[in-house]
Amino acid sequence: MPQLNGGGGDDLGANDELISFKDEGEQEEKISENSSAERDLADVKSSLVNESETNQNSSSDSEAERRPPPRSESFRDKSRESLEEAAKRQDGGLFKGPPYPGYPFIMIPDLTSPYLPNGSLSPTARTLHIQSGSTHYSAYKTIEHQIAIQYLQMKWPLLDVQAGSLQSRQALKDARSPSPAHIVSNKVPVVQHPHHVHPLTPLITYSNEHFTPGNPPPHLPADVDPKTGIPRPPHPPDISPYYPLSPGTVGQIPHPLGWLVPQQGQPVYPITTGGFRHPYPTALTVNASMSSFLSSRFPPHMVPPHHTLHTTGIPHPAIVTPTVKQESSQSDVASLHSSKHQDSKKEEEKKKPHIKKPLNAFMLYMKEMRAKVVAECTLKESAAINQILGRRWHALSREEQAKYYELARKERQLHMQLYPGWSARDNYVGGYGKKKKRKRDKQPGETNGKKKKCVRYIQGEGSCLSPPSSDGSLLDSPPSSPNMLGSPTRDSKPQTEQTQPLSLTLKPDSLAHLTMMPPPPPSLLLAESAHSKPSTLAVSAAHCQNGALDLPPSTLQPSAAPSSSLAQPSTSSLHSQGSLAGTQPQPLSLVTKSLE
DNA sequence: TTGCCTTTGAAGGCT
């Protein structure tokens, strides 16, 4: 079982994830007994290592374009040698210590210069390159490391990790005296994004709009820095690899999560290039990004007066300033109350900033893939897009999903580290920061009586016929049996649950039909679903992006080739489904679920 | 202006 924490025992992953990883662990146990199984696992790991490369095949062209081509092995060896040499010279024990001796994130610091005020790199020059086969990559082929690489790649698809590796080390060396030299030298870029969020930064959960200048949370244990005597937050060994930045780089470094990136229409946050003095320098020593992360997430009321030196003003996504976002919807109601009540309410709200939940694996996936789907499908309705993404999610291979699960797990870990006392319950309606009161009285599988109107992409409308091999399509990563398919969650779930997204689109009568006869092709099911209720989401989703290929794999029937005009898969699609069905016949899970 | 739609996963509460 891959333990990112090096067996720290603080695996904060969900149970299902634990189960999943347990499964992997079990696999490993079996591996010891079975050499072939070992090879399989090795393949899996290898696939993770070469994730970016393989993704080029499974991803859309747009994404493939962002990703650099595979590097030659000789180059890897060469870089590795140089890297190790450099590490010996400059590490100075700074990065020593497993389990992430050569963690790629070390290279992040150097990438921050573009964000500096004086780093007036032209937009064209801001082209990041991530070398999937970085030297560290080769040197440390652990699952965790690979995931981290993927993490980086997802955040900075254009980031040149390799090129920045040594520079970053040098930057770390000169941390206390951040000179424009190393700043300018680095070629890291800021990828502007139309939506203020990098399309390939799944962890950019948080937007700058809720910028809340502040300082590290008081709840963090006051670990005192022996040198400065300044209290500092603990250095979570689990997250440190992600923010191994030196104090000097603090404030200059874009947060790995991406919310630090300057965005359109928004000024770059004031970053002091000349010696950023952070209230918690030691914490920053561990991780500049982390420090920025911490220092920017907390509202003024949580910030000690003398800790206002932080000028980075980097907001964390997870924190939403109540007055900005959460309070607007209730302003009217609040006006009805007495001013006293208002004041008390405001004060209370100020005291409890809205901390958003960390994104789960699917949400991370959605953030990353949404833009792509929108581009492919000319769809903007989130509901329809989410359906598509849901299908694609199910179509993702185990490795691909594992990547997101791991990211989500780290998100939760980081979130927990930052907000030890936070509970998801805090965001529930009735507590603070309620944006809206949800009225979800609908029964599972049926609407709440309200017409679904958010679908605009219907048959003959829009164009979602993108190449069949885009991410997660069946063609690329055919989800096979539940064992292979794999999200950790689904490993522990009944097979029928995988069809839930589709099942929910079917009315009871439609399901009744299913129980009476062999299930029709997915496209037909969708068609029936579309006829049985006003919503056209199902149809639209089926049409978008490869039509039937977007259907959950479990709905594919070995003998039922999609033939409906509503969804006409390409030749390759048919072939893909046929091969899939032939090799991985799926039970009538849909019928099973409906019977249940 | 507000909440719903839609997806999956996480988490807390309840039985």
Added chain:
DNA sequence: AGCCTTCAAAGGCAA
């Protein structure tokens, strides 16, 4: 333990 509910993101749309 299992079930239920809510929230997380996203943007269009109805009320």
